[in-house]
Amino acid sequence: MLDVAFHRALIEAALVGTAAGLLGVQVVLRRLAFFTMAMTHATFPGVVVAAVAGVSLYIGGAATALIAALAVAGLSRRHDTGTATAVALAAGFAAGVALLSAQQGFAKDLTAYLVGSVLTVTRQDLAVAAGVTAVVAAVLAAGGRVLTFTAFDRDGARAAGLPVAAVDAAVLLLVAAVVVTAVPAAGTILTVALVVSPAGTARLWTDRIGPMTAVAVAVAVGGATGGLLLSRAWDVAAGGAVSLTVAACFGVSLLAAPPLRSWACRLQPQGACSVSRTATPSANPPSS
Amino acid sequence: MHAVLIEPFTVPFMRRALAELLLLALLGGVVSVFVLVRRLGFVADTTTHTVFPGVVIGHLSAGAAGVLPGALVAAAVTAVLLTLLTRSGLVTDDTALAVLLAGMFGLGVVLVSRRPSFTSDLTAFLFGRLLAVTTAQLWQTAAVAAVVLGVLGLLRKELWLRAFDPVTSAAMGYRAWLLDLLLNVSVALVVVAAAQSVGTILVIALLVVPAAAGRLLSSRPLVITLTGVAAAALAGYGGLAVSYRASVTYGIPLASGATVVLVLIGLYVLALLWSSLSSRLEGVRGGA
Amino acid sequence: MAEPALLVDRATVAYGGTAVLRDVSVEVCDGQTVALVGPNGAGKSTLIRAVLGLVPVAAGAVTVLGRSPAAARRDVAYVPQADTLDPRFPISAAQVVLMGRYRRAGWLRRPGRADRAAAAEALAAVGLADRARARFGTLSGGQRQRVLLARAIAQQPRLLLLDEPFNGVDSVSQDALLVAIGALRRRGTAAVISTHDLRLAHLACDHACLLNGRVYGVGPVARVLTPDLLHAAYTGRAA
Numbered sequence: 001m002l003d004v005a006f007h008r009a010l011i012e013a014a015l016v017g018t019a020a021g022l023l024g025v026q027v028v029l030r031r032l033a034f035f036t037m038a039m040t041h042a043t044f045p046g047v048v049v050a051a052v053a054g055v056s057l058y059i060g061g062a063a064t065a066l067i068a069a070l071a072v073a074g075l076s077r078r079h080d081t082g083t084a085t086a087v088a089l090a091a092g093f094a095a096g097v098a099l100l101s102a103q104q105g106f107a108k109d110l111t112a113y114l115v116g117s118v119l120t121v122t123r124q125d126l127a128v129a130a131g132v133t134a135v136v137a138a139v140l141a142a143g144g145r146v147l148t149f150t151a152f153d154r155d156g157a158r159a160a161g162l163p164v165a166a167v168d169a170a171v172l173l174l175v176a177a178v179v180v181t182a183v184p185a186a187g188t189i190l191t192v193a194l195v196v197s198p199a200g201t202a203r204l205w206t207d208r209i210g211p212m213t214a215v216a217v218a219v220a221v222g223g224a225t226g227g228l229l230l231s232r233a234w235d236v237a238a239g240g241a242v243s244l245t246v247a248a249c250f251g252v253s254l255l256a257a258p259p260l261r262s263w264a265c266r267l268q269p270q271g272a273c274s275v276s277r278t279a280t281p282s283a284n285p286p287s288s
Numbered sequence: 289m290h291a292v293l294i295e296p297f298t299v300p301f302m303r304r305a306l307a308e309l310l311l312l313a314l315l316g317g318v319v320s321v322f323v324l325v326r327r328l329g330f331v332a333d334t335t336t337h338t339v340f341p342g343v344v345i346g347h348l349s350a351g352a353a354g355v356l357p358g359a360l361v362a363a364a365v366t367a368v369l370l371t372l373l374t375r376s377g378l379v380t381d382d383t384a385l386a387v388l389l390a391g392m393f394g395l396g397v398v399l400v401s402r403r404p405s406f407t408s409d410l411t412a413f414l415f416g417r418l419l420a421v422t423t424a425q426l427w428q429t430a431a432v433a434a435v436v437l438g439v440l441g442l443l444r445k446e447l448w449l450r451a452f453d454p455v456t457s458a459a460m461g462y463r464a465w466l467l468d469l470l471l472n473v474s475v476a477l478v479v480v481a482a483a484q485s486v487g488t489i490l491v492i493a494l495l496v497v498p499a500a501a502g503r504l505l506s507s508r509p510l511v512i513t514l515t516g517v518a519a520a521a522l523a524g525y526g527g528l529a530v531s532y533r534a535s536v537t538y539g540i541p542l543a544s545g546a547t548v549v550l551v552l553i554g555l556y557v558l559a560l561l562w563s564s565l566s567s568r569l570e571g572v573r574g575g576a
Numbered sequence: 577m578a579e580p581a582l583l584v585d586r587a588t589v590a591y592g593g594t595a596v597l598r599d600v601s602v603e604v605c606d607g608q609t610v611a612l613v614g615p616n617g618a619g620k621s622t623l624i625r626a627v628l629g630l631v632p633v634a635a636g637a638v639t640v641l642g643r644s645p646a647a648a649r650r651d652v653a654y655v656p657q658a659d660t661l662d663p664r665f666p667i668s669a670a671q672v673v674l675m676g677r678y679r680r681a682g683w684l685r686r687p688g689r690a691d692r693a694a695a696a697e698a699l700a701a702v703g704l705a706d707r708a709r710a711r712f713g714t715l716s717g718g719q720r721q722r723v724l725l726a727r728a729i730a731q732q733p734r735l736l737l738l739d740e741p742f743n744g745v746d747s748v749s750q751d752a753l754l755v756a757i758g759a760l761r762r763r764g765t766a767a768v769i770s771t772h773d774l775r776l777a778h779l780a781c782d783h784a785c786l787l788n789g790r791v792y793g794v795g796p797v798a799r800v801l802t803p804d805l806l807h808a809a810y811t812g813r814a815a
Contacts, residue, residue: 028379033386034330078560079324080664083500086329087556090493097415101543111410115397189337189397193390200383205546231398240397247391254378325665445686449675452665455656456727459628460679461649506713507666 006232008126009118011027013224013242015129017194019136021220023178024199025213026140026171029151033196034082035072035172038089039179040188042068044096044113047184052103058128061180069172088168115239116187118228125185132181134241136174140213146169149208186239193243194220204257219249296532302417308421308429308485308522309548312316312478315433316494317517318440319478320472321509324499325451330382331472332495333369334389335479336488338366343413343483348399358426359483363476366392371469383405416487418528418544425485432481447471448509486545493549494520501556504563519559523552579642580605581735581766582627587636589619589626596622599636599792604766604783606734609757611777613801614768614787615810620770623787624737627768628654641734648709648735650679653728655738658720663713669723670708673699676730691730698730701759703752718749725756736760736767742776754780774801788812 027036043061050060068088075084100110140147150157150167157166175195182191202215227242234241298304320487323332339362346358355462366388440447450457450467458464475495482491498516506512527548534542577737582604589597597619604610612620625631626638629645640648653676676698677691687695699705702722704715712720723739741753757767757780771777777797779786784800786792792809793800 028383031380031382033382034333037330037333037386037389049497075560078326078563079500080502080662082327083496085322086333086492086496087500087553090497090549091430091553094493094546094553095545097543098550101546102540114410114414115401122515134555145320189390189393192386193394194384196386197390200379200387203379203383218519235402237401239553240394240401243390244398249386250387250391255375258378353644373805445675445678445681448667449678452667452672453656453661453675455630455660456654456675458630459649461646461656503666507713508668512666548689 003260005119005121006228008121009228009238010122010225011126012118012121012129012185013228014221015126015133016178016186016191017198017220017222017224018217019129019133019178020182020191020194021198021217022133022136022213023174024142024195024216024220025202025209026147026151027175027195028199028203029148029209032171032175033192034085035173036179036195037188037192038068038072038085038092039065040183040191041096042092043183044093044188045099047113048096048103052099052200057184061113061183062176065176065180069176072119080167085279090179112187113183114187114189115184115237116183118185118238121185129181129185132177136178139170139174143167143170144209150185186242190239193246194224197243197246197250198223201246201253204253205261206249216279219246223249293529295326296529296536301421302528302532304423304426305418305423305485305544306525306528307426308418309523309528311426311429311433312482312486312490312494313343313498313520313524314517315429315436315478315481315489317498317520318437318513319474320445320495320497320499320516320520321502321513322440322451323475323495324503325448325511326471328471328475329387329496332479333492334370334385334473335472335476336483336491336495337389338392338419339363339476339479339483339488340413341399343398343454344396347575355484356480359480361391363480364473367469367472367476368466370472371465374468412487413483414487415543415545416483416490418486419456421485429481429485432477436477439470440474443467443470486548490545490549493552497549497552497556501552501559504556504559515559519555520552523548527551579639581608581641582768583637583639584623584627585637585639587623587626587670588634589622589631590634591622591631595634595786596789597626600791601636602785602791602794604735604768606766607761607764608783609761609767609769609781611781611784611797611801612768612787613772613774613777613784613806613809615772618788618809620787621739624739624768624770627735627737628652638725651734653731653733653736655721655724655728655736655741657740657743658717658724659744661712661720663720665713667712668708669704669710669712669715669719670695670699671673672712672723673708673726673730676727679731694732695726695730698726702726702756716746716749718745718752721745722749722752722756725753729756729760734765736765737801737806738767738769740770740772742773774806777801779793 027033043065046060046064047057050057071088072084075087146162146167150162150164154164179191198219199216201219202212205215206212223246224242227245228238230245231238231241297306323329339359342358342362345354346354373388374381446462447467450462450464454464478495479491482494495536498520499512501519502512502515505515528544531542531544531547534540580603582601584602585808587597587600588595600623613625614620622631626633627640627645629649638645641651673695674687674691677687677695681687681691699708702725704719704722707715707719712723715723742750760767769780781797783795784797785794786800786805788809793805
């Protein structure tokens with residue numbers, strides 16, 4: 001019995017890890033980490049209401065995630081994006097907590113929400129995760145070049161006739177979809193960890209999007225399943241173990257990647273590569 | 289009216305809770321202005337999560353007396369790591385923050401999950417125990433408020449210049465890392481002061497929403513600060529009164545911290561409506 | 577003859593192993609105004625940052641008022657491009673100008689009455705005394721640029737560095753900037769103005785330095801901004 005649950009948990013971790021790793025590269029390049037964080041908190045009131053009303057948690061989470069995304073977009077016209085995001089995050093979380101506190105079994109539910117309950121995933125959960133992962137993979141495969149172009153050079157993309165606003169909205173929707181799928185099983189913090197840390201790790205090793213995505217998926221899936229196994233071996237919370245594992249990957253890469261890359265650089269003919277210290281791959285050096 | 293607004297505060301523990309909230313309103317109202325102009329919303333959110341492992345380690349090693357030192361150490365580690373990571377330029381700030389947030393929170397979860405009282409411990413950290421605030425905790429908060437307000441008061445012109453025009457600030461010879469570190473430490477101290485009493489959920493709202501509301505109504509720093517402090521104080525008073533009334537009269541156990549935030553968000557929405565209404569009126573008058 | 581206000585001696589500035597500026601030599605004396613002319617990416621801003629001591633010099637030397645750039649900061653004022661600053665920032669024009677007095681007031685002290693008077697005078701010098709209480713972001717681009725110049729004036733510098741001050745500036749503000757820069761020159765302030773507008777370089781400056789990764793010409797405006805040298809600098813050819 002326990003093994004069935006654990007096997008399901010491993011599959012869920014691998015699926016969510018794949019989706020998060022794939023999308024994470026876009027999140028890191030477009031600086032959407034805080035937005036992702038806000039999404040995880042904004043799904044909270046929806047999940048609580050859905051649980052009380054007896055409808056699907058995914059529908060409840062998606063509804064409030066959408067409201068929060070619209071709120072961030074609207075408030076960004078009055079504040080900088082960070083402030084707008086923080087306001088939406090605080091409002092969403094407080095609403096969820098207030099709603100939840102009016103119920104019984106408050107503390108336990110909240111804990112599950114924050115750190116996940118990956119060992120209780122059902123077959124339906126797996127199906128939803130597989131579906132969302134497939135959608136993310138399909139969108140990235142079909143629109144990868146457009147996504148990169150719009151992330152890197154907005155004005156240029158606009159001049160080339162690309163629908164920049166629609167692409168932005170599509171990315172935000174994908175983030176919301178991955179968050180809504182991942183949070184019930186994985187919890188808020190683990191979701192953020194799986195989306196951002198593997199992609200951040202990959203960013204340290206390469207400037208090119210293709211390899212970056214491959215490394216991100218590998219770190220996310222490896223970290224999610226490895227963290228799960230560690231959590232069972234040491235009897236600690238699965239969500240915490242996974243986010244700690246991927247954070248460790250990032251920490252090691254932070255120390256190891258720059259010296260290794262500049263060493264690899266020196267082996268190549270001059271001018272063939274450089275270790276960028278800038279945020280966007282192949283962005284211009286800060287000259288002029 | 290009397291029953292809602294005055295009666296709750298005839299009970300000593302409610303009076304202490306109110307005093308704590310008013311102190312935090314003053315502290316949060318002022319600090320949030322710097323958070324706003326330096327765009328530190330995500331930094332503040334990160335700090336609320338990274339203090340957690342410190343609280344856990346402090347509690348595990350020295351019981352209740354270890355919480356404050358543990359939180360202080362974690363806050364200091366966070367402030368230093370934040371300043372280092374954001375200055376390294378290897379990854380963008382938001383990625384570094386998300387990894388730090390998820391990694392350190394994960395560490396806290398792993399440590400706390402080994403304890404049988406896991407869920408209630410986690411809940412206490414996230415919500416605090418506002419109604420159990422002691423006189424000693426009030427003094428701690430007052431001391432933190434005095435230190436933070438003193439430092440920010442003395443350095444406000446340097447911090448303001450750094451926020452408005454970082455290149456000129458550096459050209460004038462102000463050390464950016466020092467100013468950043470001082471502000472990050474101030475934010476962390478607010479989180480530490482508030483974590484025990486009101487929990488981390490309230491803190492992020494307190495560090496962002498007051499100044500955001502004030503900014504909607506004015507562009508003068510002093511007015512923004514005063515409006516923010518007033519809004520936070522009003523929300524503290526109103527939220528406490530409402531949650532008390534809800535649980536005593538109607539038997540709905542509304543979490544007091546979350547209720548305070550919801551009232552604060554309500555005030556923010558009022559400011560939003562007021563500012564869009566007045567700008568629309570101005571537009572009509574300008575057009576006529 | 578006293579020390580020149582600015583002496584750049586065969587300076588090389590590099591970012592991550594690539595040289596952005598190579599072997600640059602310029603001299604600016606008191607009361608001289610030097611136009612820094614070159615295409616986008618020529619290293620104009622980099623040279624200004626090197627003079628401010630914000631980027632290290634890999635080889636050669638930058639000497640400001642006989643001192644190292646970091647040691648001379650109190651007597652150097654920098655005017656950034658107005659559109660690099662957040663227009664929503666909650667700050668009034670007068671408060672921006674007052675920032676020029678911060679270093680004089682020192683850490684921890686509030687600017688006093690003398691500082692406020694100097695700031696008001698500087699704002700009047702750029703013709704914006706009546707806009708003191710206006711929020712910085714509500715001013716036009718040209719007016720914002722004038723406010724930033726007023727801040728530099730309030731600093732009472734001996735060397736003034738302006739980064740593309742005429743970019744996207746209307747003609748009224750252009751004139752006001754030219755007048756204020758002229759007044760500073762008569763007081764003996766040395767100035768470096770980066771620009772790619774040749775007409776304004778002629779109007780505002782007496783000397784010019786033609787730059788594109790290296791120096792293509794330096795000296796009186798009429799002798800440097802010639803078609804031949806300009807062509808060489810903008811196409812990056814040896815001249």
